[in-house]
Structure formats: C-alpha cells, structure tokens
Amino acid sequence: MSESRRLFFALALPPALQRRVIRWRAAHFEQDAGRPVAAANLHLTLAFLGEISEARAAALRDIAGRIHSPTFSLTLDDLGHWPRPGVVWLGTRRAPNALLQLASLLRSHAARNGCHQSTLPFHPHISLLRGATRPVALPAATPQWQLDATEFGLYESRYLRGRTRYQCLQSWPLVM
Ligand code: 2AM
Numbered sequence: 001m002s003e004s005r006r007l008f009f010a011l012a013l014p015p016a017l018q019r020r021v022i023r024w025r026a027a028h029f030e031q032d033a034g035r036p037v038a039a040a041n042l043h044l045t046l047a048f049l050g051e052i053s054e055a056r057a058a059a060l061r062d063i064a065g066r067i068h069s070p071t072f073s074l075t076l077d078d079l080g081h082w083p084r085p086g087v088v089w090l091g092t093r094r095a096p097n098a099l100l101q102l103a104s105l106l107r108s109h110a111a112r113n114g115c116h117q118s119t120l121p122f123h124p125h126i127s128l129l130r131g132a133t134r135p136v137a138l139p140a141a142t143p144q145w146q147l148d149a150t151e152f153g154l155y156e157s158r159y160l161r162g163r164t165r166y167q168c169l170q171s172w173p174l175v176m
Contacts, residue, residue: 034129047106
C-alpha cells in the first residue's frame with residue numbers, strides 16, 4: 001500500500017510579510033496567550049485534504065495544474081480568537097471573490113476525490129497562535145496589511161522532532 005501524507009492547498013505569505021506579522025505579534029500578545037506559529041509556517045489554507053494516498057495527491061495535482069484562476073489582493077484587517085480549536089487568527093473583512101472561488105473550486109475537487117471537507121463555511125484566516133484555549137486580549141487596533149496572491153501551493157504537514165513543518169511540494173501561478 002502506498003504511503004499517505006497530510007496535505008493541504010494554501011497561499012503562502014511573502015517573507016517580508018512574515019517578518020512584519022511576527023514582529024507585530026510579539027509586541028501585541030502576552031507570552032502565555034498561545035504557541036506562536038513559526039514565521040515560515042504562516043499560511044492561509046484554501047482546502048485541507050487530510051492524510052491522503054500518493055494516487056489521490058497525484059490526481060489533485062493534475063487538477064490544480066488545470067486551474068486558471070485570477071490573481072487577487074486581500075487586506076488583512078481582521079483578527080479573531082476561536083477558543084475551541086485554540087486559534088488566534090488574522091483574516092480579512094472583505095474576502096475577494098477570486099479567493100472565495102479558488103477555495104471553493106479546490107474544496108469541491110477535494111471532496112470529489114474523497115477528502116472529507118468541513119461542513120463549516122470557509123473562513124479565510126492565517127493562524128497566528130495555537131493552543132490559545134483561554135480568553136485572549138486581542139489588540140484594539142487591527143493591522144491593514146495587503147497580501148498579493150500570485151500563486152497557490154500544495155503543502156505537506158510533517159511533525160518532526162517536536163515541530164510541525166509545512167513544506168511546499170508544488171505551486172501553480174494565478175493568472176494576471
Ligand atoms: P488552522 O490553521 O485553522 O488550524 C495544516 O494543518 C492546515 O490545515 C492548517 O492551516 C489548519 O488550519 C488546516 N486544517 C487542519 N485540520 C483541518 C480540518 N479538519 N479542516 C480544515 N482545515 C484544517
């Protein structure tokens with residue numbers, strides 16, 4: 001039987017934005033608010049695939065390669081806390097249609113290829129802190145960073161030596 005891997009489609013943050021986010025996070029959250037997500041791991045999940053076989057992953061890679069979805073920009077101007085999964089996140093108040101359509105397309109292809117999809121509506125977000133199960137004081141002012149999406153990627157989540165790492169396996173351009 002072929003090995004399965006934990007995969008997801010996501011948008012990456014450019015390194016300059018990663019640095020801005022972690023500087024701001026360090027300045028605005030108490031140390032015990034939660035576990036900070038490593039700068040290189042900051043991302044916006046488009047579709048979570050779960051543990052899937054190489055054959056399913058190959059089918060989804062083929063599909064991703066045939067997607068012609070436009071580039072878009074989103075403003076990261078929203079913040080929130082979900083105590084149940086223990087996540088503090090950065091999001092957007094106005095998700096661009098191109099983002100919603102890309103996520104919906106990937107999620108429906110994932111579902112058709114046997115990847116269970118959450119029944120909760122898609123809420124685009126970048127997880128900043130994990131393990132944040134207690135009340136968290138969110139900063140009063142929300143940043144207004146812009147994320148320009150020009151590509152999306154397929155990522156593998158691996159847990160190695162006590163750390164989660166997300167590795168980009170392949171990426172595909174969005175069209176201008
Ligand atoms: P999160 O950041 O909100 O926790 C890799 O694990 C990525 O997939 C993370 O961004 C995580 O979202 C997301 N993810 C993990 N499990 C998921 C699930 N069951 N449904 C949807 N997204 C999930």
